[in-house]
Amino acid sequence: MARYHPTDDWLANYANDAIDRQTAVLVATHLTYCPQCRKTVRYFEEIGGALLDEIDIDAIGASADPFEFEATAANDLTPPADEGQSDLPNGSMNEFVPRPLLRYVFDRLGTTDLEALPWKFYGPGIRRAVLFENADGGAIRILRAQPGAVFPHHGHGSEELTVVLKGAYRDETDRFDVGDVQCVPEAVKHQPIIENGEECIALVVSEKPTIPTGLVARLFQRIAGA
Ligand SMILES: [Zn+2]
Incomplete structure (x- = not known):
């Protein structure tokens, strides 16, 4: 759950x-x-x-x-x-x-094969594939990171939402497992670290959500x- x-x-x-x-x-x-x-x-x-x-x-x-x-x-x-x-x-x-x-x-x-996604290097052991991008810089990406991968400490140009699809990661705030949604506000910086043992795959949505x-x-x- x-x-x-x-x-x-x-x-x-x-x-x-x-x-x-x-x-x-x-x-x-x-x-x-x-x-x-x-x-x-x-x-x-x-x-x-x-x-x-x-x-x-x-x-x-x-x-x-x-x-x-x-x-x-x-x-x-x-x-x-x-x-x-x-x-x-x-x-x-x-x-x-x-x-x-x-x-x-x-x-x-046009594919559901993980290996066939248009992966781009994001950091050591970390790759991202774009599913959707709009003119305002909003994007939907799949992120794939190897066990133990450490993200650079980073902020965001906008609010960033993540839902974990496989594996788990931790950052300064807590641990995030399959199904968990993390919302990182624009002003907050964090450094996710992938747990050992299993790769982590997540859906990441970046853009300030246009919620009325x-x-x-x-x-x-x-x-x-x-
Ligand atoms: Zn829920």
């Missing part, structure tokens, strides 16, 4: 399709590991649905997203292992990457004011 979760704001915005694509991919991936957050998303979906007529969704910035269908599938309580993968080719990522993300990787890169502030507050304000 994951110990680190997306915030309620992320889950609420995800439930109401008011979240940027990068963060939606990450949240959907976490949901496949986390019954607790799936429950929370359903709760927000119910609230959002009930109040849909009262809220100006266009003003919030909801957008049609090709990822939406897969993300919705991830909200289901069915464990990812029970979902068919027959429409995706076999690859080494099929064994440990949740289906919504696996589908996204295949759509972007206060959606949760607005929803509850509506309820209180009703």
Whole structure:
């Protein structure tokens, strides 16, 4: 069971399709590991649905997203292992990457084989492959690091979100295992170190998530004011 979760704001915005694509991919991936957050998303979906007529969704910035269908599938309580993968080719990522993300990787890169990803050197024992980049510098990457690899102590140009897909790492704050979501704010510097014994693979989303502030507050304000 994951110990680190997306915030309620992320889950609420995800439930109401008011979240940027990068963060939606990450949240959907976490949901496949986390019954607790799936429950929370359903709760927000119910609230959002009930109040849909009262809220100006266009003003919030909801957008049609090709990822939406897969993300919705991830909200289901069915464990990812029970979902068919027959429409995706076999690859080494099929064994440990949740289906919504696996589908996204295949759509972007045409493969689900870890070795076939467009890896680029990031540091000794550390490589990254870009899945998606936008003009503002936001990106979705898969990160692959060898056991014991030490990252340079680094800050971020924007908030950085990570969900662990395989293995585990530690930094100054704690240990992060499969399914855990770490959010490192823009101002914070850290130095992840991969645990010994197993390589670590993670999904990393960088960009200040374009989450409209206060959606949760607005929803509850509506309820209180009703
Ligand atoms: Zn969770």
